[in-house]
Amino acid sequence: MLKKLTEEKLNEVLETGIREFAERGLQQTSMNAVATQAGISVGVLYKYYENKDTFFLACVRRCTEELEQFLHQLCAEEHKPLQYAEALIGAVQQFSRQHRDYIRLYHEVTHTGNPVHAAALAQQIEGVSSKLYTDIIQRAQQSGDVRSDLDPGLFAFFFDNLLMMMQFSYCCPYYQERFRLYAGGDILDNTDFVTAQLLKFMESAFTLEQADIPHRSPKGEIV
Amino acid sequence: MLKKLTEEKLNEVLETGIREFAERGLQQTSMNAVATQAGISVGVLYKYYENKDTFFLACVRRCTEELEQFLHQLCAEEHKPLQYAEALIGAVQQFSRQHRDYIRLYHEVTHTGNPVHAAALAQQIEGVSSKLYTDIIQRAQQSGDVRSDLDPGLFAFFFDNLLMMMQFSYCCPYYQERFRLYAGGDILDNTDFVTAQLLKFMESAFTLEQADIPHRSPKGEIV
DNA sequence: GTTTCTTGTGAACGACGGTTCACATCTTGT
DNA sequence: ACAAGATGTGAACCGTCGTTCACAAGAAAC
Numbered sequence: 001m002l003k004k005l006t007e008e009k010l011n012e013v014l015e016t017g018i019r020e021f022a023e024r025g026l027q028q029t030s031m032n033a034v035a036t037q038a039g040i041s042v043g044v045l046y047k048y049y050e051n052k053d054t055f056f057l058a059c060v061r062r063c064t065e066e067l068e069q070f071l072h073q074l075c076a077e078e079h080k081p082l083q084y085a086e087a088l089i090g091a092v093q094q095f096s097r098q099h100r101d102y103i104r105l106y107h108e109v110t111h112t113g114n115p116v117h118a119a120a121l122a123q124q125i126e127g128v129s130s131k132l133y134t135d136i137i138q139r140a141q142q143s144g145d146v147r148s149d150l151d152p153g154l155f156a157f158f159f160d161n162l163l164m165m166m167q168f169s170y171c172c173p174y175y176q177e178r179f180r181l182y183a184g185g186d187i188l189d190n191t192d193f194v195t196a197q198l199l200k201f202m203e204s205a206f207t208l209e210q211a212d213i214p215h216r217s218p219k220g221e222i223v
Numbered sequence: 224m225l226k227k228l229t230e231e232k233l234n235e236v237l238e239t240g241i242r243e244f245a246e247r248g249l250q251q252t253s254m255n256a257v258a259t260q261a262g263i264s265v266g267v268l269y270k271y272y273e274n275k276d277t278f279f280l281a282c283v284r285r286c287t288e289e290l291e292q293f294l295h296q297l298c299a300e301e302h303k304p305l306q307y308a309e310a311l312i313g314a315v316q317q318f319s320r321q322h323r324d325y326i327r328l329y330h331e332v333t334h335t336g337n338p339v340h341a342a343a344l345a346q347q348i349e350g351v352s353s354k355l356y357t358d359i360i361q362r363a364q365q366s367g368d369v370r371s372d373l374d375p376g377l378f379a380f381f382f383d384n385l386l387m388m389m390q391f392s393y394c395c396p397y398y399q400e401r402f403r404l405y406a407g408g409d410i411l412d413n414t415d416f417v418t419a420q421l422l423k424f425m426e427s428a429f430t431l432e433q434a435d436i437p438h439r440s441p442k443g444e445i446v
Numbered sequence: 447g448t449t450t451c452t453t454g455t456g457a458a459c460g461a462c463g464g465t466t467c468a469c470a471t472c473t474t475g476t
Numbered sequence: 477a478c479a480a481g482a483t484g485t486g487a488a489c490c491g492t493c494g495t496t497c498a499c500a501a502g503a504a505a506c
Binding site: 110156157166172198 | 333341342344345346350357385404405417
Binding site: 032035040041042043044047 | 453454455456
């Protein structure tokens with residue numbers, strides 16, 4: 001009955017932590033409960049993690065690693081910006097379905113009252129995607145595929161804002177309810193429709209140079 | 224020294240609650256601390272509010288009332304959709320500066336782990352704005368001021384998503400840091416820039432019927 | 447097989463905080 | 477002015493964890 005914790009068991013502990021933190025939040029989650037649910041004792045949990053905060057951060061780290069891997073996989077192939085956008089929207093929907101708890105945990109991290117430092121976490125989590133998006137947009141602007149009268153960083157910011165809210169809307173109870181208020185009761189099952197609409201909403205922001213004054217783009221078409 | 228609580232005092236209690244809940248979150252906030260800071264005893268706090276949850280909900284209610292008033296004031300005048308958008312962005316910025324804690328409390332409400340029911344709160348808070356935005360967009364679509372190939376509800380949803388994220392970026396530490404990663408500077412020092420960029424981002428979504436095929440709007444201009 | 451070291455166990459400690467209640471203080475009616 | 481009712485006070489109760497530690501159980505060395 002008494003065995004050294006296998007790597008597998010340690011994974012189970014992390015997954016349990018993620019599930020509990022995602023469900024109840026940092027404060028509400030009990031270390032004793034995590035240990036029991038993972039089938040170990042509290043004591044050994046504290047042998048592996050200094051305290052609750054450290055354990056929480058380890059859970060977050062695990063989630064961001066998975067997320068980054070997912071993102072890099074997706075961005076390996078070169079695309080036109082609108083294809084990127086479409087791929088990203090689809091990927092976000094898929095990730096939301098597969099890893100609901102990761103998204104919930106992510107939302108938990110944004111929480112103001114958390115003792116853990118917001119700044120460091122923001123860098124850890126958003127650092128990769130912010131650079132990635134900004135670069136893609138910058139390159140697309142230089143090649144003329146994207147309107148160039150918007151700051152690439154802010155453009156990427158708005159873009160990611162829409163993706164973030166979509167994730168939350170699929171995974172967090174409050175945002176799900178809010179989503180329903182705007183779009184009707186069965187919207188959560190209607191992923192294709194949402195994708196199409198969001199893509200339309202975005203594509204205009206990508207390609208329009210100025211809304212009220214028609215003019216010629218660097219390539220010569222009327223836009 | 225012992226007086227019946229005046230209306231003024233009760234207001235102070237609510238404001239203290241809002242401040243504490245916004246700063247620390249529902250769980251982290253101590254009723255004893257609220258009472259002390261507001262200059263009353265815990266006992267009497269429990270005479271006015273059944274328990275912590277009830278008090279929390281009262282604080283939230285106070286915030287939504289103020290928000291709704293602000294919103295109605297703004298929407299009293301008829302505008303073209305883009306003017307609405309501009310007015311709303313400005314209003315959101317102003318509100319964020321004046322009532323940082325309200326926004327933080329709002330963010331706290333979206334928290335998954337809260338015992339209070341998400342669905343009811345979402346309806347209370349988002350009900351007004353969702354209907355308002357959707358109606359405005361629907362009317363603008365009928366009058367030809369807004370592209371009609373997007374579902375009004377979803378359009379309003381995306382629109383509000385951008386506004387929400389802007390509020391959070393102004394008021395919540397994590398989102399402030401995230402903004403810095405994207406934009407390279409503090410959001411509070413760049414309000415005009417953010418407004419201009421967000422407006423550009425939105426205005427194209429408003430007026431463009433199809434991104435890749437230039438055509439004539441009902442009014443005759445090339446868009 | 448015995449000793450020693452490593453690792454896991456879980457009862458218990460201590461701090462914290464939601465909630466209560468016996469009491470103090472003020473107000474009102476007479 | 478006094479009694480009865482209403483209202484405010486805050487120390488204390490009690491349950492809930494985060495965390496520790498004396499001990500137990502396996503592994504390794506000899």
